Amino acid sequence: MTLALSDVKRIANLSCLELTEEQAGQTLDKLNGIFALVEQMRAVDTSGIEPLSHPIAALTADLALRLRDDVVTESNHREAYQQPAPATQDGLYLVPKVIE
Amino acid sequence: MHTKTIKELSTLLQAKKISAAELATLFLDRIEQSDLNAFLHVDRQLSLRQAAVADQRLATGDTTPLTGIPIAHKDLFVTRQWRTTAGSKMLKNYTSPFDATVVEQFNAAGTVTLGKLNCDEFAMGSGNENSYFGAVKNPWDKRAVPGGSSGGSAAAIAARLAPAATGTDTGGSIRQPAALCGVTGIKPTYGSVSRYGMIAFASSLDQGGPLAKTAEDCGVLLNAMTGFDERDSTSIARPKEDFTRSLNDSLQGLRIGVPREFFGAGLAADVEQAVRAALAEFEKLGATLVDISLPKTELSIPVYYVIAPAEASSNLSRFDGVRYGHRAADYKDLSDMYKKSRAEGFGDEVKRRILVGAYVLSHGYYDAYYLQAQKIRRLIAQDFQRALTGADRQCDVIMGPVSPTVAWDLGDKTDDPVANYLADIFTLSTSLAGLPGMSIPCGFGQGEKNAQRPVGLQIIGNYYEEARLLNVAHQYQQATDWHQRAPV
Numbered sequence: 367m368t369l370a371l372s373d374v375k376r377i378a379n380l381s382c383l384e385l386t387e388e389q390a391g392q393t394l395d396k397l398n399g400i401f402a403l404v405e406q407m408r409a410v411d412t413s414g415i416e417p418l419s420h421p422i423a424a425l426t427a428d429l430a431l432r433l434r435d436d437v438v439t440e441s442n443h444r445e446a447y448q449q450p451a452p453a454t455q456d457g458l459y460l461v462p463k464v465i466e
Numbered sequence: 467m468h469t470k471t472i473k474e475l476s477t478l479l480q481a482k483k484i485s486a487a488e489l490a491t492l493f494l495d496r497i498e499q500s501d502l503n504a505f506l507h508v509d510r511q512l513s514l515r516q517a518a519v520a521d522q523r524l525a526t527g528d529t530t531p532l533t534g535i536p537i538a539h540k541d542l543f544v545t546r547q548w549r550t551t552a553g554s555k556m557l558k559n560y561t562s563p564f565d566a567t568v569v570e571q572f573n574a575a576g577t578v579t580l581g582k583l584n585c586d587e588f589a590m591g592s593g594n595e596n597s598y599f600g601a602v603k604n605p606w607d608k609r610a611v612p613g614g615s616s617g618g619s620a621a622a623i624a625a626r627l628a629p630a631a632t633g634t635d636t637g638g639s640i641r642q643p644a645a646l647c648g649v650t651g652i653k654p655t656y657g658s659v660s661r662y663g664m665i666a667f668a669s670s671l672d673q674g675g676p677l678a679k680t681a682e683d684c685g686v687l688l689n690a691m692t693g694f695d696e697r698d699s700t701s702i703a704r705p706k707e708d709f710t711r712s713l714n715d716s717l718q719g720l721r722i723g724v725p726r727e728f729f730g731a732g733l734a735a736d737v738e739q740a741v742r743a744a745l746a747e748f749e750k751l752g753a754t755l756v757d758i759s760l761p762k763t764e765l766s767i768p769v770y771y772v773i774a775p776a777e778a779s780s781n782l783s784r785f786d787g788v789r790y791g792h793r794a795a796d797y798k799d800l801s802d803m804y805k806k807s808r809a810e811g812f813g814d815e816v817k818r819r820i821l822v823g824a825y826v827l828s829h830g831y832y833d834a835y836y837l838q839a840q841k842i843r844r845l846i847a848q849d850f851q852r853a854l855t856g857a858d859r860q861c862d863v864i865m866g867p868v869s870p871t872v873a874w875d876l877g878d879k880t881d882d883p884v885a886n887y888l889a890d891i892f893t894l895s896t897s898l899a900g901l902p903g904m905s906i907p908c909g910f911g912q913g914e915k916n917a918q919r920p921v922g923l924q925i926i927g928n929y930y931e932e933a934r935l936l937n938v939a940h941q942y943q944q945a946t947d948w949h950q951r952a953p954v
Contacts, residue, residue, distance in 0.1 A: 369825075377824040381779060382786070382801070383817055384809035396818055397825075399884045404768045404826075407838050410845070417840030420670060421656045421900025422702065424847035425929050431699055446563035452793035459788050462800045 369397055467492055468626040469952060472535050472683040475629060479524055479534040486520035486534030490578045493536045497580060497627050502603045504618040504627060506541050507549045508581035516578045523576050531686050533576030537630040540619050541582040542589055543569050543674070544663045548579065552665045553587040553597040553615075556791045556811030566663025567695045568632060568674055575690045580628050583618030587813045588782065589639055589667045591615050592886050593879060596815045601876055604647060605953040607918050610873035613643030619677045620647035624920075626952055630678050630687055634664055636671045637770050638868070638893025641905040644677055645868035645922020648907040650939065650949060651677040652684045654932050656900030657702035660695035668777035669700070671770075671897050680949055681906065681939035685710035688932060704930070712933050713940040718752035720938065723853050723861030727763035728892055734871040740909030740921035741867045744942070748865070751941055756861045758853045762846045766894040769846065771887055772826050772839035773898070778816075779823025785811060818883060847899040854928040863938055864926040867892055872911035872919035892924060902932045906939045907948040918953075 453460035520534040544562035586596040594617025604610040605625035616633030620643035635653035644651030659674035676687035787793035787807030794806035826835035896903040908923040
């Protein structure tokens, strides 16, 4: 399977990454190299095999993610957390206007 | 002093033969004189403040085996006082409002932070050349890469710029640089070390671990950095254990599985020779070698390079130029701000992986790529279980090379992602299965070019068998001196 330039532009858009025409062309070549490698997977018979998303589930089959009690555990750290933000005002994050 | 192990330094500190401040100063001076680009942020005042606290604890006897020991952290672990960049322009000026759990654990043990270590951007790379802040040089041969992504960690240990370092391993990022720099490193079982505050790359694979000069030191470091953390949703709740408890056990009767797929075409002759010599040494120590097969080894490359980018594309969506990180200077609207900020903030390899991930997760391709990769991931884990578990298990540990070659030249593979990916063949399967794996130095390459470039031996064990791996490695290090060699 080979990607087309339109695929690269589509996934760049999905990924919120700006790509120039030239960058898209170069990326296409590199991605096709990677997908040539990925194609090896197609030949493997995986019928009846359950996907493994958590590696320890290979050892402990009934593994489940923990749930915590539905209670407030965090205190307010707004000032500290907003410290690294590019732009804030009155405790709010500033972004370009989205609603006219 | 800089060649001493953590164990030796700890004895000197406890006996008041040297102070934590003197020790920190000694290593900070070495870092200042080094030209390896291993460190991204050093702040002498901050380090000495921690050393003063350690010295106070040493004076009152309120100590742990790590009190006063200098340590450096991979720049993937967030720190409140030192900057944290993940090797990316995206986080060039970022200082975290909190410490990673691992950093908290070491601070509580009384270690003295020397600074933050260079790495591939967001841990994506095998040569440390994907760092926005420039490549790290291999201290054994400055023309060579140190390996990656924990390249700064391995180079710092090898050059004796720090006696201890943290690293992270998603597909080999502790083991491979440890091998290429001739130091000892271990990636424990997935879920052993908290991922809280460890900047996420591929969450079902990411695992922190230590790098040091010896297996014994790695055990001491693991004791401090493991343990259940409720802030990490995949942290494993297990009782605390002492990873150094069986270091001195005999290897008599140990069965070492030698997977034939690790010794096929593609393995450099000089690496094979060093690894075979190490296996022969283990036979002298009483172990027997068993021929085993891990038939899906080659498939671990495509499987990993689907799963890891898929998880990365999701994890890295948080970098939007709003809450932290780089924001472009000019943009038309919100969407344009996201696109430009991310295009400017991420490097080429990171962008490629985000794009691959977005593609394999997108409608119409999810089943053929992402789900198929997760199914083969289970087959890979089953291969290991066939060899390592059950009444008819074939072996106690598995050994083989870490990397198919010694360190390559800086610049050799920079423009060829696939060539980089292929070099990860022997480390990926362990990560996909979530098993513990380590690398110990076992020799050097051959020929004019490679004679000064180290070879690593990989030791893989079953889930939660870190103590066994460290025992096996420690016994080898009692019988050989590769781990004591240091670059001139």
